[in-house]
Amino acid sequence: MKKSLSLISLICLTCFSSCDIYEQDEFASEVIVEAYLFALEPLPTVRLSRTVSFGRAYDFERQAVSNANVSILLLDKNGLIEKEYIHRESERGVYYPDQKEELVLPRRTYELVVTLPNSDLILRSTTVVPDTFSIVNISADTLVFQSDEQLEITVTRSYYPGRQNIFIFSTESMDPRPEQLTPFVNDFLIDDEDDLEDYRVSESPLINEGNFDVNQDGTLTITFPWIALIFFGPNRISVNAVDDNIFDFVSSRDIQTRGSTLSPGEIPAIVDHVEGGTGIFGSYARVNLDSFVKRP
Secondary structure (H helix, E strand, O other): OOOHHHOHHHHHHHOOOOOOHHHHHHOOOOEEEEEEEEOOOEOOOEEEEEOOOOOOOOOHHHHEOOOOEEEEEEEOOOOOEEEEEEEEEEEOOEEEEOOOOOEOOOOOEEEEEEEOOOOOOEEEEEEEOOOOOOEEEEOOOEEEOOOOOOOEEEEOOOOOOOOOOEEEEEEEEOOOOHHHEOHHHHHHOOOOHHHHHHHOEEEOOOEEHHHOEEOOOOOEEEEOOHHHOOEOEEEEEEEEEEOHHHHHHHHHHHHHHOOOOOOHHHOOOOOOOOEOOEEEEEEEEEEEEEEEEEOO
């Protein structure tokens, strides 16, 4: 995703927000992992960098981690290695898979393993990839913003072990100009044209499939939330079924960044499921559609 769903961009702002600021002299930098697998899409790149102390600006190029050994392992049902996909560094801190033609398999378990030169540190994280799903019907390909007729997308059911599906909607504007901004964003969020790129790809909160209608044929009709829309005009909409790693990371992040009734000392830390470091190694299944959004 172009914006990485805003996940790692907030790591260095939030991962220490629940700590006592008087303990900053005890700060120890951690390695940040960033990799997203998409079902039936090519293997992902892996980005490695380091956290910075409170008050310092995070910049990936400056904090990038080089010369690491990076592999993604496909595990069988017994947790044994079925295939190993070695990733090699081609940009500082960015590791690309050797097997670029390999696709991520749905409903399978993958493990990320990272080692660093001259270090005993090993980073590990596993993800179970959600099952694929497909679009059966869309109610319209042209929408009127905030009208009573919201976009409805009928899809086949995805599958995730042990729970209902959980979705994030993301919307990418194909024409991100200032005059195309929706009123709320234009009035309250955008102060400078340079900020436009930050909002070109937007996301909704986590939404449980229990909020939507299950049809008699077993399909699911999903109502697109207006909150995921930033620009009028042509937009590419993605419906993303998320794994547990994405769910835990986003839900714990949102407590810190989207308001909470908890006092600062009670706000929990980000849940990241990365052993030996921090960040996110998660997976999605997604469907995409193009839509045109008119002004009211």
